[in-house]
Amino acid sequence: MQSRATSPITVDVSSPPRPHGAGAPLLSIIVPTFQEAQNLGLLVQDVTAALDRVIPTWEMIIVDDNSQDGSIDVCRSLRAAGSPVRLIVRTHTRGLSSAVMEGFRHARAPVLLVMDADLSHPAAAIPPLYFAILEGAEFAIGSRYVPGGGADDRWSMYRWLNSKVASWLAKPLVSIGDPMAGYFAFPRSLLWRCEALNPIGYKIALEMLIKSRATRICEIPIQFRTRQFGKSKLKFKQKLLYLCHLWTLYQFKFFPFLRLRRHDQGIDQFC
Numbered sequence: 001m002q003s004r005a006t007s008p009i010t011v012d013v014s015s016p017p018r019p020h021g022a023g024a025p026l027l028s029i030i031v032p033t034f035q036e037a038q039n040l041g042l043l044v045q046d047v048t049a050a051l052d053r054v055i056p057t058w059e060m061i062i063v064d065d066n067s068q069d070g071s072i073d074v075c076r077s078l079r080a081a082g083s084p085v086r087l088i089v090r091t092h093t094r095g096l097s098s099a100v101m102e103g104f105r106h107a108r109a110p111v112l113l114v115m116d117a118d119l120s121h122p123a124a125a126i127p128p129l130y131f132a133i134l135e136g137a138e139f140a141i142g143s144r145y146v147p148g149g150g151a152d153d154r155w156s157m158y159r160w161l162n163s164k165v166a167s168w169l170a171k172p173l174v175s176i177g178d179p180m181a182g183y184f185a186f187p188r189s190l191l192w193r194c195e196a197l198n199p200i201g202y203k204i205a206l207e208m209l210i211k212s213r214a215t216r217i218c219e220i221p222i223q224f225r226t227r228q229f230g231k232s233k234l235k236f237k238q239k240l241l242y243l244c245h246l247w248t249l250y251q252f253k254f255f256p257f258l259r260l261r262r263h264d265q266g267i268d269q270f271c
């Protein structure tokens with residue numbers, strides 16, 4: 001999935017990304033996409049309605065892995081209609097987590113938020129996630145497994161069980177209700193505290209939580225919705241990658257000496 005890194009193509013950006021500071025929006029929303037053209041218009045509509053008069057300036061950075069499904073045209077129309085959307089198209093690499101990290105590089109705001117494109121993550125939770133960060137949280141998560149949260153009825157028993165087992169496997173790493181969450185916000189400064197991010201597969205939030213050693217974590221309840229349009233990209237391969245990812249995170253947290261030895265070997269190699 002994560003393959004060689006090459007420069008992405010930036011499409012539909014009328015002005016080059018400026019460093020955060022003067023003229024930067026308050027919030028950067030990063031959305032990784034692969035074949036989500038059907039969802040993008042609805043997503044931007046939902047987000048615009050949720051942020052109206054609450055967060056005056058924001059940008060949405062869509063990082064697409066060359067979907068070739070009309071996403072570029074949809075983004076062009078959205079921009080033409082005045083939506084603060086920027087599209088990055090990557091043509092030589094694929095992967096949800098690396099797409100999110102590409103989005104981080106382009107984000108200009110002091111607060112960053114990551115959400116899926118498939119409307120699973122209710123836009124109404126953006127303000128509470130954002131304000132949790134302003135009030136001092138280091139990491140705010142849209143959570144299904146805290147009081148008030150949940151998933152809609154269309155979640156099959158199999159899907160629910162998968163999510164529960166995956167969460168349970170991560171419990172020794174982080175004491176939060178929903179370690180599988182893909183809907184989260186954090187202050188830009190957290191990125192500087194993360195030790196070498198190298199997420200394998202889907203769980204970038206889990207990677208960041210552990211590698212930043214964040215302790216002030218806030219969980220905002222969300223009602224997770226099943227996608228209506230387009231296909232899920234969560235395949236068996238992602239589940240295997242998740243197990244590999246977990247192993248690297250357990251090493252990081254509980255067996256740092258293994259990491260050190262590996263690092264030493266790495267240095268030896270180059271000497």
Ligand SMILES: Nc1nc2c(ncn2[C@@H]2O[C@H](COP(=O)(O)OP(=O)(O)OP(=O)(O)O)[C@@H](O)[C@H]2O)c(=O)[nH]1
Nearest residue numbers: 032033034063065094095096099116117232233234
């Ligand atoms: N850029 C990029 N985005 C991806 C990739 N795989 C998935 N995504 C996006 O990541 C988000 C989550 O992917 P989903 O397929 O919805 O996975 P999921 O939410 O775990 O599974 P479902 O609930 O079954 O949809 C969506 O916005 C996808 O379009 C990828 O390889 N590259």
Ligand SMILES: [Mg+2]
Nearest residue numbers: 116118120227
């Ligand atoms: Mg989804």
